[in-house]
Amino acid sequence: MRPVADVLIVLALALVAASSTAAVLARDPVRQSTVLALLGLSLALLFAVLQAPDVALSQLAVGSALTPLMLLLSVRKVRRKGKEGGSHRNAGNRTGSTDQEGRR
Amino acid sequence: MSRRARLWVLAVGGLGLAVLLFAASLELPGFGGDWHPYGVRAVEAALARHTSNVVAAVNFDQRAFDTLGEESILFCAALGTVVLLRQTSDEHRVRPEPARVAPPVRRYALVALPVTLLIGLYIVAHGQLSPGGGFQGGVVVATALHLLYIAVDYRALERIRPIGLYAMADAAGEAAYLLLGAAGLIAGTAYLANVLPYGTFNTLASGGTVPLLNAAVGVEVASGVVVLLASFLDQAVEIVDADDPDSSGRNSDQDNSGRPRAPDNSDQPPAPDTSGRTPTPHNPPEEKPT
Amino acid sequence: MNGWLSAAALLLLVGFAPTVWGAASGPVRRRVMAQNLATLAGCLVLLLLAQGYARPSYVDLALVLAVLGPAGTLVYARLLADELAERPARDPVARALGRAMTPLAAVCVPLVVLPLCVATGPGRAMVKLLAIGALLIGGNIVSTRALSARHATGHTPRGTGHTPQATGPERHTTGGQSGAAGG
Amino acid sequence: MSGAVKPSGAAAKAAEPAVWWAVLTGLWLVLVSSLDTLEFLVGAAAALLGAFAARAARRAAAGDGNRGRPR
Numbered sequence: 001m002r003p004v005a006d007v008l009i010v011l012a013l014a015l016v017a018a019s020s021t022a023a024v025l026a027r028d029p030v031r032q033s034t035v036l037a038l039l040g041l042s043l044a045l046l047f048a049v050l051q052a053p054d055v056a057l058s059q060l061a062v063g064s065a066l067t068p069l070m071l072l073l074s075v076r077k078v079r080r081k082g083k084e085g086g087s088h089r090n091a092g093n094r095t096g097s098t099d100q101e102g103r104r
Numbered sequence: 105m106s107r108r109a110r111l112w113v114l115a116v117g118g119l120g121l122a123v124l125l126f127a128a129s130l131e132l133p134g135f136g137g138d139w140h141p142y143g144v145r146a147v148e149a150a151l152a153r154h155t156s157n158v159v160a161a162v163n164f165d166q167r168a169f170d171t172l173g174e175e176s177i178l179f180c181a182a183l184g185t186v187v188l189l190r191q192t193s194d195e196h197r198v199r200p201e202p203a204r205v206a207p208p209v210r211r212y213a214l215v216a217l218p219v220t221l222l223i224g225l226y227i228v229a230h231g232q233l234s235p236g237g238g239f240q241g242g243v244v245v246a247t248a249l250h251l252l253y254i255a256v257d258y259r260a261l262e263r264i265r266p267i268g269l270y271a272m273a274d275a276a277g278e279a280a281y282l283l284l285g286a287a288g289l290i291a292g293t294a295y296l297a298n299v300l301p302y303g304t305f306n307t308l309a310s311g312g313t314v315p316l317l318n319a320a321v322g323v324e325v326a327s328g329v330v331v332l333l334a335s336f337l338d339q340a341v342e343i344v345d346a347d348d349p350d351s352s353g354r355n356s357d358q359d360n361s362g363r364p365r366a367p368d369n370s371d372q373p374p375a376p377d378t379s380g381r382t383p384t385p386h387n388p389p390e391e392k393p394t
Numbered sequence: 395m396n397g398w399l400s401a402a403a404l405l406l407l408v409g410f411a412p413t414v415w416g417a418a419s420g421p422v423r424r425r426v427m428a429q430n431l432a433t434l435a436g437c438l439v440l441l442l443l444a445q446g447y448a449r450p451s452y453v454d455l456a457l458v459l460a461v462l463g464p465a466g467t468l469v470y471a472r473l474l475a476d477e478l479a480e481r482p483a484r485d486p487v488a489r490a491l492g493r494a495m496t497p498l499a500a501v502c503v504p505l506v507v508l509p510l511c512v513a514t515g516p517g518r519a520m521v522k523l524l525a526i527g528a529l530l531i532g533g534n535i536v537s538t539r540a541l542s543a544r545h546a547t548g549h550t551p552r553g554t555g556h557t558p559q560a561t562g563p564e565r566h567t568t569g570g571q572s573g574a575a576g577g
Numbered sequence: 578m579s580g581a582v583k584p585s586g587a588a589a590k591a592a593e594p595a596v597w598w599a600v601l602t603g604l605w606l607v608l609v610s611s612l613d614t615l616e617f618l619v620g621a622a623a624a625l626l627g628a629f630a631a632r633a634a635r636r637a638a639a640g641d642g643n644r645g646r647p648r
Contacts, residue, residue: 004399008443011406015414022418030477034425037466038417041436044455045406048443053235053452054159057227060455061243064433064462065469069250069333072473073340080340205540209468212536214638218631219529220461222601225623226608227454234451234610244458247465248630254468255540256638263637264630308615450610457608521607 012046189335203257213255220248228322232311238321246329277324398446409435424488433463464533597628
């Protein structure tokens with residue numbers, strides 16, 4: 001059992017190293033968010049093979065749905081803000097606007 | 105202080121830390137070994153108090169005061185988020201549009217929501233027996249509720265999420281933890297001491313105060329996360345700048361139907377939607393934040 | 395005991411490790427599908443670990459992941475609808491994953507869960523394993539569907555002046571709506 | 578399962594949470610490792626919460642808010 005358990009630890013550790021490096025290298029928050037989900041999952045697996053199921057459970061609970069949700073909501077707000085600011089600078093007439101009572 | 109002096113201070117501090125860490129690491133027990141001075145004592149104490157999950161015993165019994173601090177961190181984080189992301193006077197709310205979600209996904213969410221909720225409650229209730237506890241289970245419960253946003257739409261979530269109640273539950277969970285700690289003082293021992301009978305080992309009633317503290321943390325975390333996400337969701341879905349009239353297009357949730365949305369306010373004429381047409385900053389009336 | 399852990403290591407290597415690469419490169423569509431596959435593989439690895447370490451309580455990890463993993467994928471399907479729709483499945487990996495995901499879940503989950511059930515023996519623990527398996531398959535089918543449904547009906551702009559009448563689940567054609575509510 | 582029950586009479590109204598309660602209690606009893614009375618009571622209470630959450634969620638998803646606002 002011992003060698004297999006060690007192999008598992010090494011494997012999980014390598015996965016954490018790989019996914020965290022990828023998370024650092026990803027610059028776009030949207031793309032980073034999927035890598036972060038994988039990083040969370042790898043960390044949970046690492047904690048599980050290190051016999052720390054409580055920590056693994058925390059990581060799973062927070063990392064699998066909550067973190068992506070908060071991250072993507074923030075991205076959406078920031079993008080919207082940028083878009084609004086941009087459209088404002090361009091005198092506000094966006095081309096694709098399909099308002100029912102045509103603006104201006 | 106000059107830049108050079110600051111760097112020196114940093115270097116000395118870093119060097120000291122490195123030396124201490126190295127010295128400490130020499131005394132560490134071997135990796136993966138069976139014996140650890142702290143671990144052995146913690147397990148002994150946990151078993152003496154009939155708590156089969158030793159981690160729960162450490163978190164909610166032996167070092168319950170630490171957990172009080174951690175719980176308060178989340179409480180303060182939720183509080184700070186609510187304050188920072190509140191609706192300011194130059195912002196107004198738009199009504200989120202109904203989402204278009206494939207019917208199987210919607211059906212799945214309606215089935216998965218109670219199941220996830222139950223699993224969350226199970227994790228909270230069995231913190232003293234198996235991996236889990238108030239924090240993990242509370243997060244699962246909060247995620248369960250948000251399935252309604254993820255797979256239905258935001259208005260559906262808002263219908264089952266009276267945010268005031270959750271804010272109150274958040275505070276009540278925090279208060280329950282504090283008061284349970286005070287029970288130790290009343291019983292004549294220390295704050296957060298385990299004063300209840302320990303119960304039968306490996307049953308739901310074991311561990312003395314551990315399950316109760318778990319429940320308090322569960323309530324606090326679940327409602328804290330709901331409140332936290334509510335501020336994020338409001339900002340991402342409902343709240344727009346008042347000086348930008350173009351709240352009609354793609355900013356909301358989904359479904360770019362291009363219909364200018366009437367603000368959520370009743371004294372605003374909804375039909376012709378003159379609300380934000382002219383870009384004056386204070387056109388919409390003051391609305392209550394959250 | 396050894397065999398379960400070996401199987402977990404193997405699954406970690408061939409099932410989970412490639413998803414890290416998939417989630418870290420390529421278009422958003424591929425990344426989200428890799429995340430979906432990773433929750434499936436991770437959940438099965440956790441089940442195998444629980445059996446391999448002879449710790450029945452570790453099964454709770456898999457239980458939580460079985461419900462939260464699909465929820466995570468649905469988060470992406472919901473909030474990245476623009477990104478998922480704008481690249482119409484040009485990526486071969488994403489297309490292959492989208493097609494293979496449901497059969498993969500339907501084959502791999504029983505392949506792992508049924509031996510575990512045999513090893514556990516009849517009882518409530520076995521029913522728990524079966525419930526986890528059912529949640530896992532149902533969740534994966536639905537989340538895969540959500541990803542492809544987004545692609546099909548993501549952003550057809552509706553007629554102007556459409557009043558929001560959200561009474562009842564909106565019926566729109568996404569093709570072949572086989573009810574796949576898990577459990 | 579959801580959406581199948583149209584709340585017409587009192588019995589129909591009670592049927593949906595009852596079914597959910599039974600299912601969720603069964604799930605709880607499957608999840609736990611050892612059974613005793615307290616376990617069953619806690620499970621039943623949690624399942625009750627889940628049952629009402631299920632109904633509230635279905636109504637919130639189906640209705641536009643005027644029908645059965647579960648506040």
